[in-house]
Amino acid sequence: METFLFYLCGGLMLGAAAMTVASRSAVAAAVWLVFSFVCAAGVFALLAAPFLAILQILIYAGAIMVLFLFVIMMLQGPVLPAEVAGRTVGRKALLALPAAAIAVILISWAARGREASFGATPVTGTAAAVAELLLNRYLLAFELISIVLLVAIVGAMSLGRNEEGQP
Amino acid sequence: MNGPTPVTLGAELPVLAPYLVLAVGGLAVMLVDAFSGGRRRDHLSLLTLLVLLGAAAAQGAAPAEPRGATLLGGMLAADRFSRFFNLLTVTIAMLTTVYATSMFERDGRYRADFYPLTLFAALGMMLLAAATDLLSLFLAVETMSLAVYVLVAGERGSLRSSEAGFKYLILGAFASAFLLMGLALLYGQAGATDYASVHRAVQAAPDGGILLPLACGLVLVALGFKVAMVPFHMWTPDVYDGAPAYVTGLMATGVKAAAFAALLRVVWLLPPIAEAWFPLLAVLTVLTMTYGNLVALSQNGLKRMLAYSSIAHAGYLLLGVLAVLNTGRDSATAVQAAAVRDAAGGAILFYLVVYALMNLGAFGVVACLSRSRREEADAIDGYAGLSRRRPFVAATLAVFMFSLAGIPPTAGFVGKFYIFDAVVKAGLVPLAVWGVINSLLSAYYYLRVIVVMYMKPAEGEVHDGHSWEAAFTCGVLALLVLLLGVVPGSFYALAAHTYRQMIF
Known part of the structure; x- marks a missing residue:
C-alpha cells in the first residue's frame, strides 16, 4: 500500500512539474506547481516526516503560491505566443538534455541499490x-x-x- | 566528528564574535538610519566603518584555536585560513565604504541601503571563506549574493545599474540551483553535511560511482560562476560595467576572494573527484586567461577593461588551483607533494590579497575622478593629461596598472611569479608558459592607460572629479602594492603558513 501511494504521489508530482514547465499560460503553470507541491507533501508524509508535509502545504502550496499568483495576475500573466514557443524547440531540447542526463544518472544510481550507502540516520x-x-x-x-x-x-x-x- | 556534536555556544562566542559583530552591526545601522531624519547620512558611514573595525578587532582578539577546531558542531572553521579571509574581507568592505561615501557626498544624495547591505555582504563573504559544512556553504553564498545583487541594482535612476542587477540576479539564481543540486548529491552520498563526513564518504566510495563526479562538477560550475571562469563569465562585463564603481570594486575583490577561499576548501575536500575533472578544468583555465586578455585589448571603458582583466586574473588564480590539484600525482614523495601544495596555496592567498589591493586601488581612482555618480570616470580617453592635472592620482593609477600587468617592482609581479613558480613545481610547465605569454599580452592594455595619462594632451571631455578620502586611500594602497612588491617574503611565508593550517 505504502509503495503504491509513494509511486502515485511521486508520479503525479513529476507529471505536474512537467506541466508547469510546459504550460504556456503563467497562471496555469502556477496552479500545476501548487499541485506538484501538494504531491511532494504526500511523499514527505510517506517518508515519515509529517511536520515537513504540513509545512510544505502551508507555506509552499499555500502562502508562497498565493503570492506567486497575485504577482502573475498583477503583471497580467503573459501567455507565450505559439510561434515563439514553436521557434525554440531546438533550444528546449538542448536545455532538456542536461536535465535528462542527470535524471538518468540518478535513476541508474538508485536502481543499483545504493540505498545502503546512504549514511544518514533516519x-x-x-x-x-x-x-x-x-x-x-x-x-x-x-x-x-x-x-x-x-x-x-x-x-x-x-x-x-x-x-x-x-x- | 561523528554525528551531531553538541553545540556549546558559550565557549565559542569569542571566536564567533567577528561574525556576530557584523550581523548585529548591520541591524544597528538599519535602525539608526530608520530613526535619523534629514538627507545627511554621514553618521551611517562612520558607524559602518566602526562596525567593520569592531569586527577586525574581534577577529584580532579571538583566541587562537588548535588545528582542527570547528565551530557550532562543524559548521564553520576557526582556523588561520578563515582569520586571514576575515581580515581581508573587512579591509575590502572598509575601502568600499570610503569610496561609496565619497561618491555620495559629491552628489549630496545618499544611498541608505548601501551600508547595511555592505555589512551583510561582508558577513556572507566571511562565512563563505570559513564554511566547513555544505549547508553553511550554501547559505553563505546566498547571503553574499543577495546583498550584492541589490548593491549592483540599487543605483537610483540608472538603467544600466538595474539591467546589470537583473542579469546578475537571474544568472546567479541559476548558479545557486547548480550549487544546491551538487550539494544535495554530495549529501546523498555522504549522509551528512559536514566536510569531514563528506571527505570520509568520498574516500570510501568505489571508483565507479558517477554521482560524486557529477556533484563535484555541479559545485565547480557554481563556484566558477562566482569567480567568472569561462564559460560561466558571460555576466561579468555587463555587471561590472553597469554596477556603480564602488560596488564593482567590492565584487571584483571581495566576492572573488571569498569564492576562491571556498573553492580551495572544496577541492581539498574532494581530491579524487576533482582529479577526474582535472583535464577539463585545465582547458577552462587556459580559456579563461586567454579570453579575458584578448577581449580586454579592445576596450575603451576602464570599468569594462577591468572586468575582462578580472576574468583573466581568475584564470591566473585557477592556475594556482590546478597546481594544488596536481601535486598528488606527480611529486615523488608525500612530503614533497605537501610542500608544493603549500607553495601553490600560499601563492593563491598572496595573489588574492595583491589583486584586492591593486584592483581596489584602480576602482578607487575611478571613484576619485568621477564628477558624480552619473558621470563616472570610465572612458579611458578621459584620462588624457591626468599626469599634469593630478600628478598624485595619476601616479597611483600608474602603480596599479603596472602591478596588474605584472611588472616589477610591484606586488603584481611577485604574485604572478609565485603562482607560475608553483605551477612549474607541480609539473605543469606548458600551463605556466601559457600564463606568462598571457601576462605579456595583458601588458598592452594596462600600459595603454599609462600612455594616455602621461603622453596624451587633455582634450575634450576629461575626468576631473575630486575626493580627498579616495585619493588618500589610493595613495596608501599604492604604497602597499610597492611594499609587497619589494619585500614580499615574510607576507608570502605567512600566506603559505595560513594555507597549511587550513582545515576542512
Whole structure:
C-alpha cells in the first residue's frame, strides 16, 4: 500500500512539474506547481516526516503560491505566443538534455541499490525532532536564513521604492 | 566528528564574535538610519566603518584555536585560513565604504541601503571563506549574493545599474540551483553535511560511482560562476560595467576572494573527484586567461577593461588551483607533494590579497575622478593629461596598472611569479608558459592607460572629479602594492603558513 501511494504521489508530482514547465499560460503553470507541491507533501508524509508535509502545504502550496499568483495576475500573466514557443524547440531540447542526463544518472544510481550507502540516520520528522535539529546542530543555518531573508526584504524595499524626494 | 556534536555556544562566542559583530552591526545601522531624519547620512558611514573595525578587532582578539577546531558542531572553521579571509574581507568592505561615501557626498544624495547591505555582504563573504559544512556553504553564498545583487541594482535612476542587477540576479539564481543540486548529491552520498563526513564518504566510495563526479562538477560550475571562469563569465562585463564603481570594486575583490577561499576548501575536500575533472578544468583555465586578455585589448571603458582583466586574473588564480590539484600525482614523495601544495596555496592567498589591493586601488581612482555618480570616470580617453592635472592620482593609477600587468617592482609581479613558480613545481610547465605569454599580452592594455595619462594632451571631455578620502586611500594602497612588491617574503611565508593550517 505504502509503495503504491509513494509511486502515485511521486508520479503525479513529476507529471505536474512537467506541466508547469510546459504550460504556456503563467497562471496555469502556477496552479500545476501548487499541485506538484501538494504531491511532494504526500511523499514527505510517506517518508515519515509529517511536520515537513504540513509545512510544505502551508507555506509552499499555500502562502508562497498565493503570492506567486497575485504577482502573475498583477503583471497580467503573459501567455507565450505559439510561434515563439514553436521557434525554440531546438533550444528546449538542448536545455532538456542536461536535465535528462542527470535524471538518468540518478535513476541508474538508485536502481543499483545504493540505498545502503546512504549514511544518514533516519529520524521521524515530528515538530519536536525538527526543532531539536534546528536549534542545535543547524543553529547557524537557522540564524543565517533569517539574515538572508532580511537582506531580501531590504533589497525589495529599496529597489521597489519610488523616486520621490530626489534632488 | 561523528554525528551531531553538541553545540556549546558559550565557549565559542569569542571566536564567533567577528561574525556576530557584523550581523548585529548591520541591524544597528538599519535602525539608526530608520530613526535619523534629514538627507545627511554621514553618521551611517562612520558607524559602518566602526562596525567593520569592531569586527577586525574581534577577529584580532579571538583566541587562537588548535588545528582542527570547528565551530557550532562543524559548521564553520576557526582556523588561520578563515582569520586571514576575515581580515581581508573587512579591509575590502572598509575601502568600499570610503569610496561609496565619497561618491555620495559629491552628489549630496545618499544611498541608505548601501551600508547595511555592505555589512551583510561582508558577513556572507566571511562565512563563505570559513564554511566547513555544505549547508553553511550554501547559505553563505546566498547571503553574499543577495546583498550584492541589490548593491549592483540599487543605483537610483540608472538603467544600466538595474539591467546589470537583473542579469546578475537571474544568472546567479541559476548558479545557486547548480550549487544546491551538487550539494544535495554530495549529501546523498555522504549522509551528512559536514566536510569531514563528506571527505570520509568520498574516500570510501568505489571508483565507479558517477554521482560524486557529477556533484563535484555541479559545485565547480557554481563556484566558477562566482569567480567568472569561462564559460560561466558571460555576466561579468555587463555587471561590472553597469554596477556603480564602488560596488564593482567590492565584487571584483571581495566576492572573488571569498569564492576562491571556498573553492580551495572544496577541492581539498574532494581530491579524487576533482582529479577526474582535472583535464577539463585545465582547458577552462587556459580559456579563461586567454579570453579575458584578448577581449580586454579592445576596450575603451576602464570599468569594462577591468572586468575582462578580472576574468583573466581568475584564470591566473585557477592556475594556482590546478597546481594544488596536481601535486598528488606527480611529486615523488608525500612530503614533497605537501610542500608544493603549500607553495601553490600560499601563492593563491598572496595573489588574492595583491589583486584586492591593486584592483581596489584602480576602482578607487575611478571613484576619485568621477564628477558624480552619473558621470563616472570610465572612458579611458578621459584620462588624457591626468599626469599634469593630478600628478598624485595619476601616479597611483600608474602603480596599479603596472602591478596588474605584472611588472616589477610591484606586488603584481611577485604574485604572478609565485603562482607560475608553483605551477612549474607541480609539473605543469606548458600551463605556466601559457600564463606568462598571457601576462605579456595583458601588458598592452594596462600600459595603454599609462600612455594616455602621461603622453596624451587633455582634450575634450576629461575626468576631473575630486575626493580627498579616495585619493588618500589610493595613495596608501599604492604604497602597499610597492611594499609587497619589494619585500614580499615574510607576507608570502605567512600566506603559505595560513594555507597549511587550513582545515576542512
